[in-house]
Amino acid sequence: MRRTGFLYDPRFLLHETGEDHPECPDRLRVIIAAMEQSGLMEQLVPIKAEKAKQRWIEAVHHIRYMLRFEETCAFGMPSLDHDENRICYDTYDVAILAVGGILKAVDAVMAGEVDNAFCAVRPPGHHAESDRAMGFCYLNNVAIAARYLQENWKIQRIGIIDFDVHHGNGTQHIFEQDPTVFYYSIHEHPSFAYPGTGRDFDIGIGEGEGFTKNSPVLPGRGDEEYRKRLTEELLPAMSAFQPQFLLLSAGFDAHRQDLMSGVNLSTEGYDYVSRLLIDLGAQLCGGRLVSILEGGYQLDILPLLVTNHIKYLAGLR
Amino acid sequence: MFVFNQMSKTLIHGEQAMTVGEARDLMREKRVNHLPITDAAGKLVGIVSDRDMRSALPSDLLNADSSYREEAAAVLHKPVSSIMTRNPVCVYPFNTFQDVLLLMQRHRVGALPVVDENGFLRGVVSGGDMLNAFIEVMGIDQPGTLLCILAPNQQGQIKKIVDIISDEGISTGSILVARGLQKDKKAFFPYLLTNNVRQVKKKLMEHGFEMLEPVQWYLDQLPKKD
Incomplete structure (x- = not known):
């Protein structure tokens, strides 16, 4: 059994996205229940959320974007940068609260108060670019956590593993020129799935070449393909990189029942992914790992997938 | 979709009076594979391709050889008109995209000079320009999701699909249609500029459309072994 931190705050429900929107407050309600x-x-x-300091957010996002985000919410506009990025008056505050909570989870792991942590946050983050909201994401939670680890905790090499079914375009773009953060993503092939990026020939740029890796999975494929790609592509890459801390972009939308994607990962397939990543963390960085919720929209399967994932984190399975 | 939307408008061209060497240097400097050649007034008289240039010059592998310099020098001083293709296939700015594709296919060329009605050079349209146009037409320079839908081979299917998509308030990047790949069926591939495809997929299925697993579908189309 491990000590696992859990970040949640009922204020994460205040980010309202309107009727029929898949990224809805019920996602967290069903998980908590x-x-x-x-x-x-x-x-x-339990880890309590508090607002993130502006300086950590600005390590990733342009100040002009932050002002635009704040104003767009305050003026009561329905969306930011694209119709699907629905916002409400509280969205800006909730997003900053989520980031702040994640940074506290990072602190708790670094201070040894917990072994690892799961962050049940909304809104998600991995599509958010440094200056643009995308794919229901406004602030790139995982990217800010990585910069915080480097700047506040002087951790040099961070590994980010993104198993949301969509490619984390924002995270890739933020770190693609940076050899100190390795970004790995396994996702549905970009010719079929949003956002249309994350091809296997994207391997980083300039100094960052070789520190980005993508494993696109064709629709219809599932457990077998994930097993193969993760063992043959993720494991050697991370072992060579030797990260000192792992951040997970944990998306549960690759499940076969989730209509947001065409990938058919089973519940057991997700168990495999969780186990593999936790073992990897134990082997490479003393188990120091923070897992952050991204997508996962099928409300009747999401709670099971998330609780299974947390049980692996806590060593209960 | 017209040529003038897509052609390179910065005119990089040589003149008839140029030498082969000058034309080669210009192509290198501007990083172009095709150099249209005009007369002094600006009328198109020919085009030099990278391949014309390569076949005119002696092999680089002879570089160390003393005869290389002499031979190369002799070629580089010749007029460019001696290696250019005269009266090349060309298009007008108001030719369409499809014209260009078919012309490139028929004549097996990588670029076409664009001229006005009086024969004056206006630009060049290259394979690369066509690629960019295709990426734009398919909408894949913007984030989105591809749906793969199988529908009966009847009229009016695309309307139904488009109606369902529009009712969801989703913008469409493109719709590709594959005919004749499966008997009595058509496959539609709408590229939707959204991440939010759950509702639209449900609606399509409710209307009786079959959502394809593209990989399985492709495998099913392959000739079966007996």
Whole structure:
């Protein structure tokens, strides 16, 4: 059994996206309900959210974008940069609160108060570019966490592993020229899935060449393909990079029941992914790992997938 | 979709009076594979391709050889008109995209000079320009999701699909249609400029459309072994 931190704040529900939007507050409601019912919640160390300091956010996002984001919410506009990025008055504050909570989870791991942590946050982050909202994402949570680890905790090499079914275009772009952050993503092939980036020939730029790796998966493929790509592509790359901390962009939308993608990962397939990543963290960086919720939209399967993932983090499975 | 939308308008061209050497240096400097050649007034008289240039010059592998310099020098001082293709296939700015594709295919050329009605050079349209146009037409320079839909081979299917997409308020980057790949069926590939495809997929299925697994579908189309 490990001590696993758990970040959640009811204020994450205040980011309202309107009727029929897949990235809805119910995503977190069903997760929390399942965790309370099963008694899993009591076995975790709660982490309280607080607003992130502007300087950490600005390590990733342009100040002009932040001002635009804040104003667009304050003026009551319905969306930011694209119709699908729905916002409400509270979205800006919730996004900053989510980032702040994640940074506290990072602190807790670094201070040894917990072994690892899961962050049940909204809005998600991996599509957010430094100056643009995209794909329901406004602030790139995982990217800000990586910069925070480097600047506040002087951790040199960060590994980011993104298993959301969509490619984390924002995270890739933010770090593609940077050899100190290795970004690995496994996702549905960009010819079929949003956002249309993350091809296997994207391997980083300039000094960052060789520090980005993508494993695009064709629609219809599932467990077998994930097993193959993760063992043959992720493991050697991360072992060579030797990260000192792992950040996970944890998306649960690759499940076969989730209509947001054509990839058919099973519940057991997700178990395999969780186990493999936690073992990798244990082997490479003393288990120092923070997992951050990205996508996952099928409300009847999401709670099971998330609780299974957390159980692996906590060493309960 | 017209040539004038897509052609390179910065005119990089040589003049008839140029030597082969001058034309080669210009092509290197401007990084172009095709150099249209005009007369002093600006009328198109020919085009030099990278390949024309390569076949005119002696092999680089002879570089160390003393005879190389002499031979190369002799070629480089010749007029460019001696190696250019005269009266090349060319297009007008108001030719269409499709014209260009078919002309490139028929004549097996990588670029076409663009001239006005009086024969004056206006630009060049290259294979690279066509690639850019294709990327734009397919909408894949913008984030989106490709749907793969199988529909009966009847009229009006595309309207139904487009209606469902529009009712969801989703913008469309492109729709590709594959005919004759499966008997009595057509496959539609709308590229939607959104991440939010859950609802639209549900609606399409409710209307009786089959959502394809493209890989499985492709494998099913391959000739079966007996």
